[in-house]
Amino acid sequence: MSTLFIRGGTVVNADREFKADVITQDGKIIAVGENLSAPAGATVVDAGGQYVMPGGIDPHTHMQLPFMGTVTMDDFFTGTAAGLAGGNTTIIDFVIPDPQENILDAYKKWRGWAEKSASDYSFHVAITWWSEQVRKDMGTLVNDEGVNSFKHFMAYKNAIMCDDETLVNSFKRSLELGAMPTVHAENGELVYLLQKTVSEMGIKGPEGHPLSRPPMVEAEAANRAIAIADVLNVPIYVVHVSCVEAAEAIARARARGQRVYGEVLAGHLVLDDSVYRHPDFATAAAHVMSPPFRAAGNSEFLWRGLQSGNLHTTATDHCTFCAAQKAAGKDDFTKIPNGCGGVEERLAVIWDEGVNTGRLTPSEFVAVTSANTAKLFNIYPQKGSVSVGADADLVVWDPAGTKTLSVKTQFSKGDFNIFEGRTVKGIPSHTVSQGELVYVQGDLRAVQGKGRYIKRAPFSSNFAASKLRADTLAPTAVKR
Numbered sequence: 001m002s003t004l005f006i007r008g009g010t011v012v013n014a015d016r017e018f019k020a021d022v023i024t025q026d027g028k029i030i031a032v033g034e035n036l037s038a039p040a041g042a043t044v045v046d047a048g049g050q051y052v053m054p055g056g057i058d059p060h061t062h063m064q065l066p067f068m069g070t071v072t073m074d075d076f077f078t079g080t081a082a083g084l085a086g087g088n089t090t091i092i093d094f095v096i097p098d099p100q101e102n103i104l105d106a107y108k109k110w111r112g113w114a115e116k117s118a119s120d121y122s123f124h125v126a127i128t129w130w131s132e133q134v135r136k137d138m139g140t141l142v143n144d145e146g147v148n149s150f151k152h153f154m155a156y157k158n159a160i161m162c163d164d165e166t167l168v169n170s171f172k173r174s175l176e177l178g179a180m181p182t183v184h185a186e187n188g189e190l191v192y193l194l195q196k197t198v199s200e201m202g203i204k205g206p207e208g209h210p211l212s213r214p215p216m217v218e219a220e221a222a223n224r225a226i227a228i229a230d231v232l233n234v235p236i237y238v239v240h241v242s243c244v245e246a247a248e249a250i251a252r253a254r255a256r257g258q259r260v261y262g263e264v265l266a267g268h269l270v271l272d273d274s275v276y277r278h279p280d281f282a283t284a285a286a287h288v289m290s291p292p293f294r295a296a297g298n299s300e301f302l303w304r305g306l307q308s309g310n311l312h313t314t315a316t317d318h319c320t321f322c323a324a325q326k327a328a329g330k331d332d333f334t335k336i337p338n339g340c341g342g343v344e345e346r347l348a349v350i351w352d353e354g355v356n357t358g359r360l361t362p363s364e365f366v367a368v369t370s371a372n373t374a375k376l377f378n379i380y381p382q383k384g385s386v387s388v389g390a391d392a393d394l395v396v397w398d399p400a401g402t403k404t405l406s407v408k409t410q411f412s413k414g415d416f417n418i419f420e421g422r423t424v425k426g427i428p429s430h431t432v433s434q435g436e437l438v439y440v441q442g443d444l445r446a447v448q449g450k451g452r453y454i455k456r457a458p459f460s461s462n463f464a465a466s467k468l469r470a471d472t473l474a475p476t477a478v479k480r
Ligand SMILES: C[C@@H](CNC(N)=O)C(=O)O
Pocket: 062, 067, 184, 288, 289, 290, 291, 317, 319, 338, 339, 340
């Protein structure tokens, strides 16, 4: 394992920024401080005029996902390698069992697929059905496999959508286990009805996609999931919050003291629904993902959610389908595989649109691209911090560097870039993963299979101790 001496940079953590050299050895950070001397044999990285930040953690990716009759273009190697090129050093992906599929079998299958990852990775496990066996296996995943988060799709009827019975049982089980329940909050029944309605109106193109998933479809599900979590007294994490209505549901719940956390995708922060009206089918279809990109104005509210601390993490939902795959929905938008890329561009897009505009300080940038995810999924400060003892996952960030984002230069295997043509100021000059230089000024040195599965311990201390609300509000029956 190599020794790195990252000299003369400004270290940025979620709490502060300060001038310091950083030394890493055997995959760990072993020193952070001013005027350090280079250890013998160390590789020196000149970070003068640059920031040294914790590597990005993307809490929402789908590499190699079988979905809507096909499989995403990026596998666990190409997807994580693309992430490393953009300063992202850890992904949290998803095991998504089919309904009735044993969840341990599904977990083992995904673990096999992820062996080829170039960077560290972890898994949320989706609960797509319910049984006593699922309940039991959730315990095995938490206690033996280091899973501490369970995903629930409230959309995708007749596929992976789960009903209230599953939500209630799985949330309650998550509380017992000290795991975080997370939700894709869209009312799948309403989507199903609206897809039929829009199609019957003769709207078959991608412009029909956002019409079938208006903001209230998301807000209803967000409110419902938040209410269930409130009654059960379990925290909840809402993925890809896309609209004012869902963000307000989270803010209201937090104002009442409920532990609700929100995630925002880089795409939802900078794109709007005009993309679906592009005359070229492939371009419009390339942007079909759920929840859809929203009317202009929603993005600004999402930025304010990040600024105010009512929204906590950023992600990409990296789920790439090529034009040929998207063409499955040529004559029926409901058949367009849902998903877009972004794992490579997230940090630069959020720095350019967030820090350069004054919306976020560099420390807030680190919080929403790395540290908050590490804290919410219990891998802080191993991840998400430039501090002694932490993993040597770092990005050396050149605030003056510029780049025009394009499918022509991306490392992702996707054949479209939703940020196409966007020139950003602020880019990674070096990415360090497990103490190795894996990206150096355009030269990607990702190694297949180098990534490790990251176990995440449960929050047994403050979660499982929580009681169901009923236990605390109505302690005794009335004697009659
Ligand atoms: C299936 C997965 C990716 N696709 C998407 N977001 O449109 C998700 O819904 O998060």
